Amino acid sequence: MRILHTSDWHLGLALYHVSMLDEQREMVRQLLKTVEIERVEAVILAGDVFDHAVANAETIRLYNDAMTALCQRAGVPVLICAGNHDGAARLASCASLLREAGLFVSGRLTREIQPVIVGDAAIFLLPYFHIDEVRALYPEAEVKSYAEAMAAVTAEMRGRFVAGKRNILAAHCFAAGAQLSESDRAAAVGGSNQVGCDVFEGFDYVALGHLHRAQNPAPQVRYSGTPLCYSFSEAGQGKSFTLLDTSDLSVREIPVCPVHELRVIKGGYDRILEQAPFDVRPDDYLKIELDDCFAGLERLELLRQYYPNLLLLTGKAEEGKDSGELTVEALSALQPKDLVCRFYAEMTGEEPDEELLGWFEQAAREIEEAEAE
Ligand SMILES: [Mn+2]
Structure with missing residues (x-):
């Protein structure tokens, strides 16, 4: 069967x-x-x-x-x-x-x-x-x-x-x-x-x-x-x-064949822009990682002319991040704050600011206290 x-x-x-x-x-x-x-x-x-x-x-x-x-x-x-x-x-x-x-x-x-x-x-x-x-x-x-x-x-x-x-x-x-x-x-x-x-x-x-x-x-x-x-x-x-x-x-x-593939393009801004008109799969859901300049609304708009499904653009500030591969063991070693930072960076392409992290830590403390009772 x-x-x-x-x-x-x-x-x-x-x-x-x-x-x-x-x-x-x-x-x-x-x-x-x-x-x-x-x-x-x-x-x-x-x-x-x-x-x-x-x-x-x-x-x-x-x-x-x-x-x-x-x-x-x-x-x-x-x-x-x-x-x-x-x-x-x-x-x-x-x-x-x-x-x-x-x-x-x-x-x-x-x-x-x-x-x-x-x-x-x-x-x-x-x-x-x-x-x-x-x-x-x-x-x-x-x-x-x-x-x-x-x-x-x-x-x-x-x-x-x-x-x-x-x-x-x-x-x-x-x-x-x-x-x-x-x-x-x-x-x-x-x-x-x-x-x-x-x-x-x-x-x-x-x-x-x-x-x-x-x-x-x-x-x-x-x-x-x-x-x-x-x-x-x-x-x-x-x-x-x-x-x-x-x-x-x-x-x-x-x-399973998706309607749109998910794809990540990494590289220098000029080069990516130069090659964009010749991309054979312009409709993919895209993340573009620029390694020589900052992301920005203007660059996003320009790239979107070639890539209508560009969902995320990140710039130089995100250099040095790991590939995102984690084992269960490595994951359990991460602190909640690390997890939140990584999650936020992945979702927004930016680092969370101190105020936001403060809120998170406060919420985490409250839950911890509630559970200890
Ligand atoms: Mn689940």
């Missing part, structure tokens, strides 16, 4: 104020085509279906159309575990009714997670959870870290493994050993939530969501990655759906 594993659609996301909804609509079209061509029998969506807890009407329409096309027209069950971006309660509304239609949504952690049986697979849906939920559900377990919380939950699931089936877990979390994109950073602010892959022992396949790069942090533990680039730090990363064959547990990547 073939299962299509995908995650982190972030429906409704805007990149520098440009809506990605048309890109996402095209991605869904390609997903439906893949389901048909590859005779897919189940789709796992491992969290962050939506970018915001409260999605707008147009975004919900796309979700609605996608699920209807899959469950009803194609007759393929869809299995969803909520991610940290999803409004879990909203996403899981009418969950028991929707099960009848083939849409399985797990919004909130419970202790009795029963697997969904599809063909030769028993699929456990684990929504993104807070450590306190696990402490409340498992009062007998001593849960001191997020990894211990995850261990308690997966141990309970192991007791429910179905013999003779492929026991598969769908979850939304940080697995140690994975490579991060800059865009994954925001998820790390406010605590170390990473778990070692040993907590997944026994599962035949773990379909993860949360990190944006497709990868295997451990054998049989897989991030499908986002189906589209959602940050310039992901530019050039081939995006795909993961196709799992349950007979031999092999995986294959099915590339």
Whole structure:
């Protein structure tokens, strides 16, 4: 049996104020085509279906159309575990009714997670959870870290493994050993939530969501990655759906072709301007990094004549920045303030000023004090 594993659609996301909804609509079209061509029998969506807890009407329409096309027209069950971006309660509304239609949504952690049986697979849906939920559900377990919380939950699931089936877990979390994109950073602010892959022992396949790069942090533990680039730090990363064959547990990547590629151009201003008229892909979503002068409105306007989708222009001040490649380990070593500075610089192309950082530090202190109480 073939299962299509995908995650982190972030429906409704805007990149520098440009809506990605048309890109996402095209991605869904390609997903439906893949389901048909590859005779897919189940789709796992491992969290962050939506970018915001409260999605707008147009975004919900796309979700609605996608699920209807899959469950009803194609007759393929869809299995969803909520991610940290999803409004879990909203996403899981009418969950028991929707099960009848083939849409399985797990919004909130419970202790009795029963697997969904599809063909030769028993699929456990684990929504993104807070450590306190696990402490409340498992009062007998001593849960001191997020990894211990995850261990308690997966141990309970192991007791429910179905013999003779492929026991598969769908979850939304940080697995140690994975490579991060800059865009994954925001998820790390406010605590170390990473778990070692040993907590997944026994599962035949773990379909993860949360990190944006497709990868295997451990054998049989897989991030499908986002189906589209959602940050310039992901530019050039081939995006795909993961196709799992349950007979031999092999995986294959099915590339997703975006309407517009994300691209970064680096170099001197004069040279970039000189070559712009000959660029064969002028409609790409672009970030231009000038290395010999400052960015500025005038230069932005001029470059936009050739590149209508130029979303971000940075200048010399940003020299010396790292490439944006981070490991989970390096990330956990970063202080919240570093994370905010990097995030701000990526979003705006500028350094945050002292006043703004002051506000952040004040807010962080208040949260820390509230949590200590
Ligand atoms: Mn996430």
